[in-house]
Amino acid sequence: MNAADRLEKPIQHHDPDGHPKGLLAGLSERLARTRQSIVGQVQSLIGRRPVLDAEFFDELEAILLQADVGVNTTMRLLSGLSRSLKEGGQGKALSGEDVLKRLKEQIVAVLGPPEPLGKAVEGPTVIMVVGVNGTGKTTTVGKLCHRFRKYGAEVILGATDTFRAAAIDQLEIWGKRAGARVIRHEEGADPAAVAYDACQAAKARGVDYVILDTAGRLHTHVNLMRELEKVKRVVEREVPGAPHEVLLALDATSGQNGLSQATTFKEAVEVTGIALTKLDGTAKGGIILAIRDSLGIPVKLIGIGEGIEDLRGFDPKEFVDAIFHTQDT
Amino acid sequence: MFENLTARLQETFRKLRGKGKLSEADVDEALREIRIALLEADVNFKVVRDFVAKVRERAVGSEVAASLTPGQQVIKIVNSELTQLMGGRESKIQYAPKPPTVIMMVGLQGSGKTTTAAKLGYLLKKQGRKPLLVAADTWRPAAIKQLQVLGEKIGVEVFSTHEGDDAVRVASAGVARGKFLGCDMVLVDTQGRLHVDDELMAELGGMQKAILPHEVLLVVDAMTGQDAVNVASAFDERLELSGVILTKLDGDARGGAALSTRAVTGKPIKFIGVGERIDALEPFHPDRMASRILGMGDILSLIEKAEATYDQTKAVQLTEKLKTADFTLEDFQDQLEQMQKIGPLDEIVRMIPGMSRIKGAGDMKVDDHRLRQVGAIIGSMTPEERRNPEVIDGSRRRRIARGSGVKVQDVNVLLRQFNQVKGFLKQLGGGGKAQRRAMRKGIIPFMQ
Numbered sequence: 029m030n031a032a033d034r035l036e037k038p039i040q041h042h043d044p045d046g047h048p049k050g051l052l053a054g055l056s057e058r059l060a061r062t063r064q065s066i067v068g069q070v071q072s073l074i075g076r077r078p079v080l081d082a083e084f085f086d087e088l089e090a091i092l093l094q095a096d097v098g099v100n101t102t103m104r105l106l107s108g109l110s111r112s113l114k115e116g117g118q119g120k121a122l123s124g125e126d127v128l129k130r131l132k133e134q135i136v137a138v139l140g141p142p143e144p145l146g147k148a149v150e151g152p153t154v155i156m157v158v159g160v161n162g163t164g165k166t167t168t169v170g171k172l173c174h175r176f177r178k179y180g181a182e183v184i185l186g187a188t189d190t191f192r193a194a195a196i197d198q199l200e201i202w203g204k205r206a207g208a209r210v211i212r213h214e215e216g217a218d219p220a221a222v223a224y225d226a227c228q229a230a231k232a233r234g235v236d237y238v239i240l241d242t243a244g245r246l247h248t249h250v251n252l253m254r255e256l257e258k259v260k261r262v263v264e265r266e267v268p269g270a271p272h273e274v275l276l277a278l279d280a281t282s283g284q285n286g287l288s289q290a291t292t293f294k295e296a297v298e299v300t301g302i303a304l305t306k307l308d309g310t311a312k313g314g315i316i317l318a319i320r321d322s323l324g325i326p327v328k329l330i331g332i333g334e335g336i337e338d339l340r341g342f343d344p345k346e347f348v349d350a351i352f353h354t355q356d357t
Numbered sequence: 358m359f360e361n362l363t364a365r366l367q368e369t370f371r372k373l374r375g376k377g378k379l380s381e382a383d384v385d386e387a388l389r390e391i392r393i394a395l396l397e398a399d400v401n402f403k404v405v406r407d408f409v410a411k412v413r414e415r416a417v418g419s420e421v422a423a424s425l426t427p428g429q430q431v432i433k434i435v436n437s438e439l440t441q442l443m444g445g446r447e448s449k450i451q452y453a454p455k456p457p458t459v460i461m462m463v464g465l466q467g468s469g470k471t472t473t474a475a476k477l478g479y480l481l482k483k484q485g486r487k488p489l490l491v492a493a494d495t496w497r498p499a500a501i502k503q504l505q506v507l508g509e510k511i512g513v514e515v516f517s518t519h520e521g522d523d524a525v526r527v528a529s530a531g532v533a534r535g536k537f538l539g540c541d542m543v544l545v546d547t548q549g550r551l552h553v554d555d556e557l558m559a560e561l562g563g564m565q566k567a568i569l570p571h572e573v574l575l576v577v578d579a580m581t582g583q584d585a586v587n588v589a590s591a592f593d594e595r596l597e598l599s600g601v602i603l604t605k606l607d608g609d610a611r612g613g614a615a616l617s618t619r620a621v622t623g624k625p626i627k628f629i630g631v632g633e634r635i636d637a638l639e640p641f642h643p644d645r646m647a648s649r650i651l652g653m654g655d656i657l658s659l660i661e662k663a664e665a666t667y668d669q670t671k672a673v674q675l676t677e678k679l680k681t682a683d684f685t686l687e688d689f690q691d692q693l694e695q696m697q698k699i700g701p702l703d704e705i706v707r708m709i710p711g712m713s714r715i716k717g718a719g720d721m722k723v724d725d726h727r728l729r730q731v732g733a734i735i736g737s738m739t740p741e742e743r744r745n746p747e748v749i750d751g752s753r754r755r756r757i758a759r760g761s762g763v764k765v766q767d768v769n770v771l772l773r774q775f776n777q778v779k780g781f782l783k784q785l786g787g788g789g790k791a792q793r794r795a796m797r798k799g800i801i802p803f804m805q
Contacts, residue, residue, distance in 0.1 A: 093583070248608045284399050
C-alpha cells in the first residue's frame with residue numbers, strides 16, 4: 029500500500045512508534061488537563077450527589093457549559109442522558125459510573141464515527157487550511173506536512189498567506205523542517221496566483237500532496253472571504269476534484285463564536301473537516317460538539333502540543349475515552 | 358440555532374413591556390433569557406451566575422415598580438451592572454515617572470501579541486512618543502521577522518537578536534537599548550505560551566524581574582470561551598497583570614471574555630483591537646462593551662466617530678442653512694462626502710441600536726451603489742442646477758442622466774426625494790430640538 033493510502037485510515041493507528049494502547053495512554057496524558065476538569069468534576073459531583081435529582085442535572089449542565097459545549101447542545105445532551113437513564117434504570121439504582129458511561133455514549137453519538145482526510149483518487153491531493161487569525165494554521169500545515177513526509181509522501185506547500193507579515197518566512201521554516209518545497213510569491217501578492225502556481229508545480233512534479241496555508245481572516249470580513257472563495261475556485265479549476273479537503277483550523281479555547289466561524293467558512297468554501305488546535309491547554313474544545321451537532325462538520329485532526337509530531341488523527345470514541353479515562357486510584 | 362442575542366433579549370423585554378408591574382416570575386423569566394444570552398456571549402458560567410443573582414436582587418422590588426416601563430428598567434439595571442462589572446470607566450496606560458515606560462505583552466499563542474505590539478507602537482508614535490519594539494519571541498518561526506516588517510511599516514525602531522536566543526536576555530538588552538536611544542516607551546513582545554506551562558511561565562516571571570515593566574498587559578482573543586478565566590487568573594497570579602488588551606473584536610464575537618477576565622482578575626481592559634489595519638487599536642470603553650455584549654449596538658462609538666470625522670465648519674454652515682431652509686443639492690453632496698468619510702456603511706449600520714432587532718439585519722447590505730449613483734448625478738449638474746434645482750427641465754434631466762450614466766428616472770427620483778427633504782426642513786422651521794433630530798437623521802440618508 030502506498031503512502032497516501034495508509035493515511036486514509038485514522039492516522040494514529042499507523043503511527044510507526046506507537047501501539048494503539050500505548051497511544052491511547054499517551055493521548056490521555058496529553059489531554060490530562062482537559063480531562064481533569066471534566067472527569068474530575070463529574071466524579072466529584074457523583075460523590076457529592078448520589079441522588080440523580082434536578083440539582084444533579086443542574087451541576088452536570090454547569091460542567092458542560094464550562095467546557096464551551098454551548099447552551100443548545102448541552103440541553104440536547106442532557107435530555108438525551110436523562111431519557112437514557114430512565115430507560116436503563118427501571119427498578120435498579122443507577123451508579124455514578126452509569127451516568128458517566130451514558131454521558132460518554134451521548135457525546136460519542138453527537139461526534140459520529142471517525143472520518144479520514146479526503147484524498148484524490150488520482151493525481152495530487154489538495155488540502156486548504158483556513159480559519160480566523162491566530163488559530164494555528166501555519167503550524168498545522170507544518171505538522172501535517174511532516175506527517176505526510178514521514179510516510180514518504182511528496183508534499184508541496186503553498187504560501188497563500190501573503191498578508192500577514194513574515195507568514196511566508198514562517199512557512200519556509202516549516203518547509204525546511206519537514207523537507208517540503210514551498211511555492212511562494214512576494215508579500216501582498218494575489219493568493220489565488222500562489223495557489224495556481226502550487227497546483228501547477230504539483231502536477232508537473234507528480235507530488236502526492238499540496239497544502240495551502242491561507243491567511244487568517246475574520247469570517248465577518250466579506251471581501252476576505254471572497255478572496256478565499258477565489259483561491260478555492262482556482263484550485264477547483266486546476267486540479268480535478270480538488271480541494272479534497274478544506275480544513276478549518278479551530279482554536280480549542282474558542283467559545284461560541286466557533287460556531288459562527290464554522291458556519292461562515294462552510295458557506296464560503298465548503299469546509300470538510302476541522303483541525304482542533306491547542307488542545308494541550310485547559311480548554312476543552314466543547315464547541316466541536318455544537319459544530320458537529322448543527323453543521324455536521326467532523327473533527328479530523330487535533331493539535332496537542334508544540335512539537336512537530338504533535339498532530340493526531342481524531343477518533344471520537346478514543347478521544348472521549350481519553351477525556352473520560354478513569355485512572356486507577 | 359445561533360440566535361442573535363439582541364433579538365432574544367428584545368423578545369423577552371417585549372413580553373415585559375406589556376405589563377404594568379413586574380412579578381418575581383416575570384423577572385425570573387427575563388433573567389433566564391439573560392443568562393442564556395450571556396452564556397452564548399461566552400461570559401464565564403460562574404460570572405454569569407453571580408451576575409444574574411445580583412440583577413435579580415435589584416430588579417425584584419420597588420425600583421422596578423417605580424419605573425415607567427418595566428422592560429426598560431430591567432435593561433437599565435442589566436446594563437449598569439454590566440458596565441460596573443466591566444470596570445466603570447476607561448483605563449489608560451500608566452506612564453513611568455522617569456522614562457522609558459516598559460510594557461510587557463503576554464498571552465496564549467495566537468492571541469495577537471505581535472500585531473498588537475506593533476499597533477500599540479503606532480498609536481504611541483502618533484501621540485508623539487518615541488517607542489521601541491523588542492522582539493523577545495525568539496521561539497516561534499519568523500516571529501522576529503514579523504515584528505521587523507511591522508516596525509518598518511510604521512516607522513518604529515525594532516530591537517532584535519536571533520531566533521533561539523534567551524528571551525530574558527533579549528528583553529533586558531532591549532530595555533537597555535531603549536534607554537540608549539532615548540526612547541520613552543519600550544514594548545516587549547513575548548512568545549505565546551500556555552498558562553499551564555510551568556517552565557515558560559517561570560521564564561516570564563524571570564523576565565519581569567529582569568526588566569521591571571511598568572505595565573504587564575495580557576493579550577486576549579475576544580473569541581475565547583469559558584477558558585478565558587483560567588488563562589487570565591493564571592497569568593495574573595504569576596505576573597500580577599496591570600491590564601488586558603482584547604483583540605479581534607472586529608469579528609462577530611460578543612466578547613464575553615472581556616467580562617470574564619475583568620471579573621476574575623479585577624484588572625482593567627485598556628485597549629481593543631478592531632481590525633486588520635495597523636491603526637485599528639482603540640481605547641476600551643466599558644459602557645460600550647456592555648452594550649455590545651447585550652447587543653444594544655455601539656451607538657456611542659458611532660456618534661463619536663461621526664463627530665471626529667465631520668467637518669465642524671461645514672456642520673455649522675449646514676445648520677445655518679437648515680434654519681433658513683436654504684438647503685441645496687450642493688449641501689446634499691457635501692453631506693454625502695462627509696458620510697463616506699465615516700466609513701463603510703454596513704459597518705455603521707451594525708453600530709446602530711435596534712438594527713439587530715430586524716431579522717437578518719446583521720448581513721444587511723447598505724446600498725453603497727445607490728449612494729455613489731446619487732453622488733454622480735449631483736456631480737453631473739451645473740453649479741446653477743445644484744443651487745436652484747427648479748431650473749432642471751426635461752432636456753437638462755436627460756443631459757444629467759447621460760453624464761452620470763443613469764436613467765432619467767433615477768434623476769427624477771433624486772429630485773423628488775430632495776424636494777421632500779426640503780419640504781420637511783421647511784416645516785421644522787427654526788426649532789432647536791426638532792432640527793437637531795433632523796440633523797441626526799440627515800447623517801444617514803437613504804437608510805430604509
